[in-house]
Amino acid sequence: MKLKNMTNKVRGNMQLHPFHLVGPSPWPMFTSFSLMNLALSMALTSHGYMGHNYFMFLAMFVVFYSMTLWFKDMMAESSYLGDHTMAVKRGMNQGFMLFVVSEMLMFVSLFWAYLHSALNPNVEMGMMWPPMGMEAMSPAELPLLNTMMLLASGVTMTYAHHALMNKDRKNTLYGFMYSTMLMVVFVFCQGLEYSFSSFTIADSVYGSAFFSATGLHGMHMMMLAMMLAMCTWRVYNYDFTNTSHVGAETTMLYLHVLDMMWLFMYMVMYWWGS
Amino acid sequence: MAIDPETFKFETPQFDPRFPNQNQTKNCAQNYVDYQKCIAIKGEDFEPCKIFWRTYTSLCPVDWVEKWNDQKEAGKLPFKLD
Numbered sequence: 370m371k372l373k374n375m376t377n378k379v380r381g382n383m384q385l386h387p388f389h390l391v392g393p394s395p396w397p398m399f400t401s402f403s404l405m406n407l408a409l410s411m412a413l414t415s416h417g418y419m420g421h422n423y424f425m426f427l428a429m430f431v432v433f434y435s436m437t438l439w440f441k442d443m444m445a446e447s448s449y450l451g452d453h454t455m456a457v458k459r460g461m462n463q464g465f466m467l468f469v470v471s472e473m474l475m476f477v478s479l480f481w482a483y484l485h486s487a488l489n490p491n492v493e494m495g496m497m498w499p500p501m502g503m504e505a506m507s508p509a510e511l512p513l514l515n516t517m518m519l520l521a522s523g524v525t526m527t528y529a530h531h532a533l534m535n536k537d538r539k540n541t542l543y544g545f546m547y548s549t550m551l552m553v554v555f556v557f558c559q560g561l562e563y564s565f566s567s568f569t570i571a572d573s574v575y576g577s578a579f580f581s582a583t584g585l586h587g588m589h590m591m592m593l594a595m596m597l598a599m600c601t602w603r604v605y606n607y608d609f610t611n612t613s614h615v616g617a618e619t620t621m622l623y624l625h626v627l628d629m630m631w632l633f634m635y636m637v638m639y640w641w642g643s
Numbered sequence: 644m645a646i647d648p649e650t651f652k653f654e655t656p657q658f659d660p661r662f663p664n665q666n667q668t669k670n671c672a673q674n675y676v677d678y679q680k681c682i683a684i685k686g687e688d689f690e691p692c693k694i695f696w697r698t699y700t701s702l703c704p705v706d707w708v709e710k711w712n713d714q715k716e717a718g719k720l721p722f723k724l725d
Contacts, residue, residue: 492672495721502721 387456396439505643552594
């Protein structure tokens with residue numbers, strides 16, 4: 370039937386574009402409120418306006434809760450409703466690329482902050498880096514192990530990617546599981562390293578710059594571990610096909626970006642800067 | 644180090660290519676550090692140490708030198724002297 374021969378009622382049932390017009394959803398508003406809660410309770414707790422961190426952890430829980438529900442809807446829309454056409458997937462990929470670029474710029478600003486003080490340490494710091502009296506972490510111990518684990522995760526990720534593209538379910542599962550485990554171990558080792566550190570985020574510009582940068586990276590690693598766990602679960606659930614797996618592709622891109630970020634961070638802040 | 648007005652020759656630091664900028668803060672601080680290192684090894688009467696003394700005395704605000712001297716006495720000087 371030609372379009373001009375249709376009644377408006379019939380034409381209303383046709384979608385003349387490939388895009389996904391999302392239905393009404395509570396999650397954007399719900400997530401916004403929970404994020405605002407998290408930001409406020411975090412700031413109020415860390416500046417001592419609240420004597421406890423219950424609200425902070427409650428807000429964090431609500432953020433995870435709202436994200437879980439939102440992502441659940443998105444997975445239903447893609448895997449079960451077929452709303453994610455090629456155009457929609459391209460849009461999501463492009464959106465993720467923009468996100469990754471903005472993330473990289475955020476890390477650039479932290480490197481800038483670090484190098485601003487490190488390349489020309491001022492008189493108050495004893496004209497040396499790390500500043501007089503600060504004891505840097507050894508780059509040859511846990512951080513080196515962490516570097517090797519991240520390099521290994523790049524390998525297991527590519528292993529999973531190729532298995533996924535070649536319809537090899539078993540090896541895809543293994544690849545994602547190995548990558549997830551490497552991320553979890555990395556985060557655990559960073560936690561150990563932090564807890565045995567001789568300085569804190571409040572100890573001079575060295576501590577501030579070091580923990581801001583590596584801490585932000587660590588938070589991203591936790592996020593990545595969750596993304597990888599989610600991918601493993603979705604592979605297990607047959608959510609991905611060999612040609613349609615945007616969630617897996619973005620997770621892989623993210624893993625490599627964070628790997629590179631860590632490599633630079635290791636070279637500059639752990640090795641050169643110690 | 645007392646200054647004798649009869650023999651005192653007014654000398655100001657010459658250009659130091661390590662500190663080419665208009666801001667001479669680090670020139671001052673580095674010469675203070677070098678003087679402390681120098682007298683720690685050679686003693687206060689060792690003549691070549693005096694170039695450092697003349698330079699930092701000329702470049703540094705008196706407040707800074709007093710602060711560093713106090714910190715040095717208290718063992719809290721934020722410079723590496725070894």
